[in-house]
Amino acid sequence: MTDHQRCPVTLPHRLDPGGANQHGVNAGLREHGAAVPIVLPGEVSAYAVVRHEELEEFLGDPAVAKDSCHFAALHAGELPANWPLTAFATVQGMTTADGDEHRRLRGLVTKAFTPRRVEALRPRVRERTEQLLDQLADTASAAPDGIVDLREHFALPLPLGVICELLGVDPTHEKRLHELSHDIVSTAATPQRAKAATQEMYGILSQVAADRRAAPGGDLTSALIAAKEEDGDRLSEEELAATLLLMIIAGHETNLHLITNAVRALSGHRDQLALVLSGAVGWDAVVEETLRYDSPVSFFPFRYPTTDVTVGDTVIPRGAPVLASYTAAGRDPLAYGPDADQFDITRETDVRNLAFSHGAHYCLGAPLARLESTIALEMLYARFPDLTPAVPEAELPPHPSFIGNSTHTLPVRLTGGDEAR
Structure with a gap:
């Protein structure tokens, strides 16, 4: 399908757990x-806000809450047993807290993501990126056809390595933590699999917290354990794990998803890749x-009006x-104009994208995500300016989720050749 095509839908629309189209x-x-x-899966009725202006207003509306105490169907016992999205509503933490409780939890974490602290990570991110590019080249060289999955081996x-290092998580846990994360956010996973993944991930992270409590270091987990507000309040064990x-x-x-989507977009718009490689953009x-064009997050759960909201x-x-x-x-044309479904790195707009919410x-x-992705793309194309997709865009399988938005794989050739479009 092209960017101009649309899929006719009838209401209420059933979200595809597989994330297609x-x-x-x-x-x-x-x-x-x-x-x-x-x-939603399980025949649960819900709503989605799909236009930019109204979504921005909705996200900032004080009459809209995140705490699942406002989730009517949950408290009426109307949700199916083992509903796969239950964890998104009931997890205890910043994403499901409001008001003073949200400010308390967020305040204990905010100091780790100040612009100065994020900028201080730049040398380490560049070092990790350089190491991964070396490994990427080795993997491609060892492949008989020279094809390597950029998503698996770089994006x-x-x-994952940066956030685990920041939190003081042993590198031996990284592969398993990604597998569990995938099962938690994959709306195509069975309820039993999603629940088991959540429980196992809590177990690993609780052990990480216990290790850091016994032997504190310079990592964020140690800082969160030690952090307390002016009144002496600390994160509870459950809050810390969450x-x-x-x-x-x-x-x-x-x-x-962001790095994957950027490479896909540039691969389909070689003229724009030339602009950025020349330094013009x-x-x-x-x-x-x-x-804006291909947000890494699609339909994100949940918010609840505390009164009827129009x-x-x-x-x-x-x-x-x-x-x-x-x-x-x-891609709302009311916000970005009639060419909203076109990728254009020279786009001039005063409308801020909502990819990191509002x-x-x-x-x-968000500052760390921008830093990582900018460094990753710049160094990737500096090393491999002729990088091309190994299969047509239309043949890439979707990431199996309506929460995340990307493809499941991204096979590429690092040194050019016949480009698949």
Whole structure:
């Protein structure tokens, strides 16, 4: 499918757990209005906000909460047993807290992501990137056809390694933590698999916390254990484990998709790649346009109106679960013009993309994500300017989730050859 094509949808729309054709579906949903009724796995009714202006307003609305105490169907016992999305609603941490509780939890983490602290990570990110590029070249050289999965061997280990090092997680846990993260955010996973993955990940991270408590270091986990507010309040054991889980998942899944999506977009727009390689356009522009054009997060759960809320022409009832569709908002022609579905790193706009959310729950890790992805892309193409996809874009399998947005693999040739388009 091309960027111009849309997928006609009927309402309520059933979200595909496999994450197929997200942009085509989004185009069809936007035609129905700013907010639309949807059906989640398990036949759970919900809503999605799909237009930029209304989504920005919704994310900043004080009448909209994150705490699942406002989730009407949950407390009425109307959700199916072993519902696969339960953890997104009930996990205890920043993503499901409001007001003073949210400020308390966020305040204990914020200091790790100040611009100065993030900038201090630049040399280490560059060092890790250089090491991975060496390994990438070796892997491609060892392959009979010279093809290497850029997603598996570069886009994944860079952000995963950085966030694990930041948290003081032993590198031996990295592979398993990604596998568990994948099962947790994959809406195509069975409820039993998602639940088991969540429990195992909590177990690993609880042990990490115990190790850091016994032998504190200069890592963020040790700092979180020691951190306390002015009144002496600290993170509880459950809050600490939930915070680590959130940071591991968000700290690598988002950038895994962002780097993957940027390479895919540049591969399909060689003229724009030439612009950035010539220095006419900066790599930061590539990152920002990718965040808008192909957001790494698609339908993100959950928010709940604490009173009936009108979004566009749709009244969303109190207590209904609502998903924020960042991919749909990113290509909204009402916000970005008639060419909103075109990738253009020279785009001039005053409209800020919502890929890292908005309001009180704006992503704390956004500065680190931007730093990592900018360095990754710049160094990748400096080493391999002739990098080309090994299979056509249309043949890449989607990442199996309607929460994350990317492809499941990205086979490439590092030294050019016949480009697959």
